[in-house]
Amino acid sequence: MSGQENENVGFQQSRSEGFLNCPSSRMATNTMPEKASGVTMSSLSMFKPPTGSDPFFASGWDPLVSLSQTENFGGSSMVTQGEFCNPPYNNPVVLESQGMSSTSHLVQYPSDSSFAEMVPKLSCFGSGSFSDMVGSFGLPQCAGIASTGCPPNYPPNSETTSTVGGQSQDGCQISDGGIGSSPNEKRRKRVPDFNSPLSPDKNAEGEQVQQKDSSISDVRKEQDEKKPKIEENSSGNARNKQTGKQAKDSADSGETPKENYIHVRARRGQATNSHSLAERVRREKISERMRLLQELVPGCNKITGKAVMLDEIINYVQSLQQQVEFLSMKLATVNPELNIDIERLLSKDILNSRGGNGALFGLGPGIGSSQHYPPGIFQGTMPSIPNTAPQFASLPQTVLDNELQGLFHMGYDSSTALENLGPNGRLKPEL
Amino acid sequence: MTNSPKGFTLNNADSCRVKFARRFLRSLIEIKTRQTNYNNNLSSSPSSSSEIRRRSERIKLKAYSSMAHAVGPRKAWTRALLLKLHNRAKRHRFRTRKRSSLAMVLKKKRVFRVKNHANFYKPAAERGNYSVLNSDEKTEKLRELVPGGKAMDICSLLEETAHFIKCLAMQVQVMHEIADQLSN
Numbered sequence: 001m002s003g004q005e006n007e008n009v010g011f012q013q014s015r016s017e018g019f020l021n022c023p024s025s026r027m028a029t030n031t032m033p034e035k036a037s038g039v040t041m042s043s044l045s046m047f048k049p050p051t052g053s054d055p056f057f058a059s060g061w062d063p064l065v066s067l068s069q070t071e072n073f074g075g076s077s078m079v080t081q082g083e084f085c086n087p088p089y090n091n092p093v094v095l096e097s098q099g100m101s102s103t104s105h106l107v108q109y110p111s112d113s114s115f116a117e118m119v120p121k122l123s124c125f126g127s128g129s130f131s132d133m134v135g136s137f138g139l140p141q142c143a144g145i146a147s148t149g150c151p152p153n154y155p156p157n158s159e160t161t162s163t164v165g166g167q168s169q170d171g172c173q174i175s176d177g178g179i180g181s182s183p184n185e186k187r188r189k190r191v192p193d194f195n196s197p198l199s200p201d202k203n204a205e206g207e208q209v210q211q212k213d214s215s216i217s218d219v220r221k222e223q224d225e226k227k228p229k230i231e232e233n234s235s236g237n238a239r240n241k242q243t244g245k246q247a248k249d250s251a252d253s254g255e256t257p258k259e260n261y262i263h264v265r266a267r268r269g270q271a272t273n274s275h276s277l278a279e280r281v282r283r284e285k286i287s288e289r290m291r292l293l294q295e296l297v298p299g300c301n302k303i304t305g306k307a308v309m310l311d312e313i314i315n316y317v318q319s320l321q322q323q324v325e326f327l328s329m330k331l332a333t334v335n336p337e338l339n340i341d342i343e344r345l346l347s348k349d350i351l352n353s354r355g356g357n358g359a360l361f362g363l364g365p366g367i368g369s370s371q372h373y374p375p376g377i378f379q380g381t382m383p384s385i386p387n388t389a390p391q392f393a394s395l396p397q398t399v400l401d402n403e404l405q406g407l408f409h410m411g412y413d414s415s416t417a418l419e420n421l422g423p424n425g426r427l428k429p430e431l
Numbered sequence: 432m433t434n435s436p437k438g439f440t441l442n443n444a445d446s447c448r449v450k451f452a453r454r455f456l457r458s459l460i461e462i463k464t465r466q467t468n469y470n471n472n473l474s475s476s477p478s479s480s481s482e483i484r485r486r487s488e489r490i491k492l493k494a495y496s497s498m499a500h501a502v503g504p505r506k507a508w509t510r511a512l513l514l515k516l517h518n519r520a521k522r523h524r525f526r527t528r529k530r531s532s533l534a535m536v537l538k539k540k541r542v543f544r545v546k547n548h549a550n551f552y553k554p555a556a557e558r559g560n561y562s563v564l565n566s567d568e569k570t571e572k573l574r575e576l577v578p579g580g581k582a583m584d585i586c587s588l589l590e591e592t593a594h595f596i597k598c599l600a601m602q603v604q605v606m607h608e609i610a611d612q613l614s615n
Contacts, residue, residue, distance in 0.1 A: 282586065285586050286585060286586055286589065289586065289589035289590055289593065290589060292589075292593050293589060293592060293593050293596070296593055296596050296597060297596065307567075307569065310567070310569040310570065310573065311569060313573065313592060313596070314569060314572050314573055314576060316596065317573075317576045317577070317592070317595070317596060317599065318576065320596070320599040320600060320603055321576070321599070323603045323607075324491060324494060324495075324599070324602060324603060324606065325487070325491055327494075327603065327606040327607060327610055328487045328488075328490040328491035328494060328606070329483070329484075329487040330610045330614075331459060331487070331490050331606070331609065331610050331613070332483050332484075332486040332487035332490055333483055333487075334610065334613045334614055
């Protein structure tokens with residue numbers, strides 16, 4: 001453990017034992033004050049962001065000890081929160097607050113049982129940020145503790161959380177839970193909501209700030225369940241919001257564990273009319289489908305806007321239908337070969353389509369017969385629908401989407417030009 | 432998705448593709464044999480422009496039909512397409528197609544249509560779709576393009592369009608390959 005924490009805290013070590021069942025014994029050094037004395041906490045010196053291998057662990061416990069820590073420990077406080085929470089969820093918090101990137105450290109937080117133990121002890125901390133922490137991390141037991149005396153400080157926690165979400169690369173659920181699958185902006189607004197479901201007391205105290213409506217989609221529910229609430233909120237405002245969020249997450253999970261329908265709550269500053277809510281869900285569905293279509297239609301990566309997108313889609317469908325017509329005309333004029341061997345043709349087809357169709361299509365250079373399928377090209381396509389990767393993979397084996405699209409365009413152009421159908425302006429390579 | 436190995440492991444798209452290729456080739460051969468028989472009987476020039484046009488029209492219909500059959504009746508647009516083709520065949524030729532699959536398709540199609548017809552005649556806002564896209568002129572155009580699009584809301588229309596585009600692209604590619612093979 002970093003010695004600094006110990007010095008700063010000056011708390012009993014035994015506490016840390018109980019708290020920290022995590023393999024990282026460093027936590028142990030950061031014992032949490034057993035006596036609920038915010039004063040003691042505040043008297044603790046600033047917790048310096050731990051450096052070294054176990055910064056998070058060290059900092060995680062510090063918030064408990066030094067609730068009065070300033071923003072410097074925002075990270076540490078986050079860490080503390082994280083410590084109480086399930087390991088995977090802490091990482092983003094820690095990252096965010098401390099600006100550290102060693103999220104991996106947080107993964108080994110003690111199990112929930114240990115947290116439960118610690119929860120009662122943490123109640124003495126009584127820092128406002130507590131509720132935040134608890135809320136954010138969603139430990140049900142912590143709710144009570146958090147509500148004991150956490151002044152609602154909701155400083156730029158939303159920012160931190162939102163950023164956390166953006167930054168969490170380790171797949172920490174915390175960021176997911178806090179941020180959820182929804183965009184960060186949503187998260188920011190939802191912070192106030194988190195605290196409400198946690199507990200009335202908690203709401204009264206810490207969540208006054210979060211009285212507005214925030215909308216959360218249930219997508220995060222399962223993640224929320226996993227997040228234990230973090231009661232200790234040694235850091236200031238930064239933590240409050242975080243906990244608030246997480247408290248909300250846990251509360252959400254508790255309310256609706258797993259339901260078939262999606263709960264949507266009004267976002268902050270938006271109408272709570274059921275109609276508008278349903279409308280928003282609808283709009284999101286539609287934009288999601290438009291995004292999928294954008295990936296299907298070649299050359300639409302930079303287009304923003306439904307109208308232009310619809311135009312592109314219509315043109316593309318029309319061009320495809322023209323292609324079919326042209327090809328059927330071509331097939332009609334082909335001299336009938338009575339010796340057509342279906343199997344031979346089919347096998348050739350399949351081999352060609354699988355093995356690269358550069359020669360067949362006569363597309364531009366760079367078309368190798370490599371077997372590389374660029375799966376990334378259609379990563380966004382609907383998973384439920386048979387993926388179109390193979391058919392495009394048979395085209396030039398380039399990995400770049402643009403190249404592929406351009407080449408495919410060239411293929412279209414050549415086929416259309418054959419019958420003097422006129423070059424389809426839309427199909428010009430849009431590289 | 433993962434890269435397809437060199438071996439013949441068929442995933443969803445591939446099986447669709449193979450099914451379509453098979454059906455299409457079979458109908459192509461059928462049309463071709465009919466053409467040669469016709470030519471032999473009449474001993475006239477095999478290709479007159481009208482003949483070619485008619486044949487290409489038939490081939491095109493066959494292509495769409497094979498595509499719809501290959502995908503299966505689980506998509507709205509395939510059901511609508513198959514129904515349209517079936518009606519057209521009934522009207523033009525009074526020939527029976529494969530009843531078993533079509534009967535199944537028609538049953539589903541009936542339910543589908545009944546369910547959506549009530550929705551269709553209401554104005555867009557009343558349908559419960561508050562999106563502006565519902566009554567756009569572009570949306571109307573898209574509805575015409577996608578089979579069965581007239582009775583869908585914008586949400587399912589977009590979904591069906593995506594699947595339709597995928598299958599169309601696949602169809603074009605297979606037809607292109609076949610044409611190249613036959614002309615070589």
